[in-house]
Amino acid sequence: MDIRKKMLTRPIHRWAKTALPSLSMTEAEALNAGEVWWEADLFSGNPDYSKLHAVKAPTLTAEEQAFLDGPCAQLCEMIDDWKINQQDADLPPEVWSFLRKNGFFGMIIHKKHGGLGFSAFAHSEVVRFISTRSVAAAVTVMVPNSLGPGELIHQFGTDAQKDYWLPRLADGTELPAFGLTSNEAGSDASAMVDEGVVETGMWNGEEVLGIRLNWAKRYITLSPVCTVLGLAFKLRDPQNHLGKGEEVGITCALVPTDLDGVETGRRHIPSTTMFMNGPTTGRDVFVPLDHIIGGPDYAGRGWMMLMSALAAGRGISLPSMGTAAIAMSAHTTGAYARIRQQFNLPIGKFGGVQIPMARMAVDSYVMDAARRLTCAGLDEGRALSVISAIMKAHATLRMREACNDAMDVHSGKAVIDGPSNYLLPLYRAVPIGITVEGANIVTRALIIFGQGSIRAHPHLLDEMQALAMEDDEESLDAFDKSFWAHVGHSVKTAGRAFIRAWSGSWVAPAPNGSAPVAHIYRELARWSASYALVADLCFLVFGGELKRREMISIRMGDILSEMYLMSAALKRWEDEGQQDADLPILEYAATRSFNTIRRLLNEVLENMPSAFARAVARLVTLPGGGTTGPSDELIAECANLIYEPSATRDRITGHLGAAGQRPGVAKLNEAYAAVVELDPVMRKLRKARQTPDDGLAAGTITDEERGKIAHMEKLVGEVTAVDDFTPEELARYYEGFKPEDASRIAAE
Numbered sequence: 001m002d003i004r005k006k007m008l009t010r011p012i013h014r015w016a017k018t019a020l021p022s023l024s025m026t027e028a029e030a031l032n033a034g035e036v037w038w039e040a041d042l043f044s045g046n047p048d049y050s051k052l053h054a055v056k057a058p059t060l061t062a063e064e065q066a067f068l069d070g071p072c073a074q075l076c077e078m079i080d081d082w083k084i085n086q087q088d089a090d091l092p093p094e095v096w097s098f099l100r101k102n103g104f105f106g107m108i109i110h111k112k113h114g115g116l117g118f119s120a121f122a123h124s125e126v127v128r129f130i131s132t133r134s135v136a137a138a139v140t141v142m143v144p145n146s147l148g149p150g151e152l153i154h155q156f157g158t159d160a161q162k163d164y165w166l167p168r169l170a171d172g173t174e175l176p177a178f179g180l181t182s183n184e185a186g187s188d189a190s191a192m193v194d195e196g197v198v199e200t201g202m203w204n205g206e207e208v209l210g211i212r213l214n215w216a217k218r219y220i221t222l223s224p225v226c227t228v229l230g231l232a233f234k235l236r237d238p239q240n241h242l243g244k245g246e247e248v249g250i251t252c253a254l255v256p257t258d259l260d261g262v263e264t265g266r267r268h269i270p271s272t273t274m275f276m277n278g279p280t281t282g283r284d285v286f287v288p289l290d291h292i293i294g295g296p297d298y299a300g301r302g303w304m305m306l307m308s309a310l311a312a313g314r315g316i317s318l319p320s321m322g323t324a325a326i327a328m329s330a331h332t333t334g335a336y337a338r339i340r341q342q343f344n345l346p347i348g349k350f351g352g353v354q355i356p357m358a359r360m361a362v363d364s365y366v367m368d369a370a371r372r373l374t375c376a377g378l379d380e381g382r383a384l385s386v387i388s389a390i391m392k393a394h395a396t397l398r399m400r401e402a403c404n405d406a407m408d409v410h411s412g413k414a415v416i417d418g419p420s421n422y423l424l425p426l427y428r429a430v431p432i433g434i435t436v437e438g439a440n441i442v443t444r445a446l447i448i449f450g451q452g453s454i455r456a457h458p459h460l461l462d463e464m465q466a467l468a469m470e471d472d473e474e475s476l477d478a479f480d481k482s483f484w485a486h487v488g489h490s491v492k493t494a495g496r497a498f499i500r501a502w503s504g505s506w507v508a509p510a511p512n513g514s515a516p517v518a519h520i521y522r523e524l525a526r527w528s529a530s531y532a533l534v535a536d537l538c539f540l541v542f543g544g545e546l547k548r549r550e551m552i553s554i555r556m557g558d559i560l561s562e563m564y565l566m567s568a569a570l571k572r573w574e575d576e577g578q579q580d581a582d583l584p585i586l587e588y589a590a591t592r593s594f595n596t597i598r599r600l601l602n603e604v605l606e607n608m609p610s611a612f613a614r615a616v617a618r619l620v621t622l623p624g625g626g627t628t629g630p631s632d633e634l635i636a637e638c639a640n641l642i643y644e645p646s647a648t649r650d651r652i653t654g655h656l657g658a659a660g661q662r663p664g665v666a667k668l669n670e671a672y673a674a675v676v677e678l679d680p681v682m683r684k685l686r687k688a689r690q691t692p693d694d695g696l697a698a699g700t701i702t703d704e705e706r707g708k709i710a711h712m713e714k715l716v717g718e719v720t721a722v723d724d725f726t727p728e729e730l731a732r733y734y735e736g737f738k739p740e741d742a743s744r745i746a747a748e
């Protein structure tokens with residue numbers, strides 16, 4: 001045995017066995033289910049930008065584009081979101097059949113099984129488009145294409161399951177729901193008490209081996225109308241028929257909802273967004289063993305299956321809805337701030353209003369950039385478990401911020417509900433996005449850094465696997481290799497972090513040809529090195545305790561997320577041909593992002609119990625003073641990019657302003673176009689200090705111009721107006737409110 005191993009590695013190995021976090025079975029399965037990608041470069045402390053640039057920008061095939069322009073736009077034309085949410089509590093029957101007929105429920109199902117076989121990007125574009133028109137319709141489309149029977153059968157199903165179920169799911173003959181959550185088990189899904197017991201039972205008149213199921217799930221989307229439930233439950237096999245012992249573990253099975261004992265149909269009201277959602281229960285429901293997804297071999301492997309399926313779905317559904325809401329907030333607020341005047345000025349000219357406008361413009365660009373990059377990664381066939389968690393949490397968090405900002409700027413116009421209010425439906429959907437597919441707090445506390453630190457770190461997983469080996473000598477050998485590689489990595493990282501921080505990022509790398517944003521690349525590489533160093537310090541100082549230090553994990557996860565989002569913004573800028581017009585957005589995004597990283601790193605160090613580690617890390621990573629936000633000039637510039645018609649404004653909102661738009665948005669677009677067109681005419685009048693009528697009389701403007709002004713004023717009046725209702729109309733919406741009560745109260 002060499003001296004290093006004997007004198008140094010062995011005592012460290014002994015200490016590490018007790019200090020480093022051990023992996024539970026469910027954690028190990030979750031880790032194995034995913035893979036790392038660009039976040040591993042950010043974690044390495046030395047991102048290789050050529051890898052980022054080599055990622056192919058996502059594009060749509062002609063067929064996918066035709067689907068967006070055709071069925072998708074048509075669907076949006078058919079939808080009356082107000083009626084769905086406030087009157088019918090459901091999509092109209094013709095929309096349900098349109099969705100089935102056009103394959104909306106089978107976007108992820110391969111063509112050979114009758115599905116559309118769309119790329120992740122096309123799937124995301126469809127969800128994004130529909131989300132701007134109706135969240136209820138978008139969720140209805142989203143769910144069969146996300147974690148659930150379709151995805152699970154694709155990944156794990158037997159051939160017979162694929163042949164039977166996939167074509168039926170693709171054409172909507174079968175409508176799926178996925179039942180995981182129950183009263184006892186929300187975020188901690190593994191705590192479920194829903195149970196299946198392996199035993200014999202009757203199936204199609206024959207006695208067969210199967211599972212007797214009992215469950216009580218809640219919050220299940222599409223459950224009230226589904227024909228097949230993908231059910232997660234704990235499987236017990238008291239007589240060991242499967243040869244896996246008595247406690248087999250979490251298992252996923254397909255349960256037709258017309259079986260005896262299945263109860264579906266009752267509904268929840270999710271934040272007044274009336275997609276189908278409700279509880280489901282099953283009492284002594286019997287299914288044969290071949291209803292286990294993947295067959296009996298996959299009994300007990302449900303947790304791994306769920307984690308694997310989540311890695312794709314979580315990166316598409318909610319991020320697409322979130323980015324749609326941010327883009328809509330930016331698009332409508334930019335236009336509204338232009339047409340709405342107070343104190344004789346459009347409100348978008350006021351600095352106070354420009355602050356939220358700039359934030360929306362930047363988040364719309366950055367989050368959509370991240371959506372595209374993530375779709376590109378998924379379309380390379382990668383199971384991006386950490387990145388999909390980043391996207392789910394941060395797209396919905398920024399959606400909340402953008403919706404709040406848009407509400408603030410629109411003020412009364414956004415508060416008063418009615419068919420012409422285009423913001424409240426999105427605002428109401430925010431908590432849904434925050435909660436589903438892994439509630440945001442737990443996602444940030446346990447998954448992003450928790451999984452990211454182990455998977456994305458160049459050596460940590462190897463070390464943990466070495467420590468978990470049963471044979472002590474084998475374990476020591478493997479640990480010796482990975483531990484010293486880790487030490488070498490840490491020394492290099494410390495050097496990089498020091499030089500990059502103390503040179504003000506100037507010696508950090510930037511790709512050739514990126515001149516206007518080279519300083520952003522450099523600073524990102526600088527923070528990546530500092531982050532890698534502080535992450536190593538966290539492992540050293542907290543050891544296994546780190547798992548319970550959620551406040552530290554949240555900060556470290558947020559830093560990784562900031563770096564991912566900033567990388568995505570740079571990548572988008574490259575992919576879109578290095579647009580000069582978008583540079584203010586990148587500057588703002590970088591300033592804000594790096595300030596956030598600096599603050600968070602500082603807070604992590606502040607909370608480190610070791611004063612020595614704290615002092616050294618501060619000295620290496622955080623020289624210099626405090627932070628400053630984007631300048632007032634930059635804020636105004638970014639706000640202006642969505643206030644004036646601009647290429648950036650079009651890039652930010654893409655086709656969202658086009659076909660099938662909510663009526664209120666279509667009217668807003670018209671008014672905005674009219675206000676912009678008449679700007680030179682209105683300037684003439686302002687200069688001459690004349691009203692339009694005076695201007696006409698004085699010959700400042702022509703008859704035609706006066707006519708256009710009248711039309712513009714009418715449009716603006718219509719947009720700034722809000723809905724109101726007669727007591728009779730209100731009574732239709734609110735049971736218990738009687739029109740005669742209103743008349744009586746008025747008379748009194």
Ligand SMILES: Cc1cc2nc3c(=O)[nH]c(=O)nc-3n(C[C@H](O)[C@H](O)[C@H](O)COP(=O)(O)OP(=O)(O)OC[C@H]3O[C@@H](n4cnc5c(N)ncnc54)[C@H](O)[C@@H]3O)c2cc1C
Pocket residue numbers: 178179180181185186187188218219220221222270277432435436437438439440441442443445446550
């Ligand atoms: C509209 C809607 C649709 C849904 N659709 C489905 C569906 O189709 N199928 C399905 O199976 N489920 C579905 N769900 C369930 C959803 O996934 C759960 O609501 C979610 O997992 C959170 O569970 P919970 O609401 O019980 O919150 P809880 O688990 O009670 O959590 C409460 C809060 O505590 C936080 N928290 C919990 N544990 C920790 C921790 N260790 N560290 C830090 N924070 C923690 C959470 O982040 C959350 O903020 C849906 C929910 C809703 C509201």
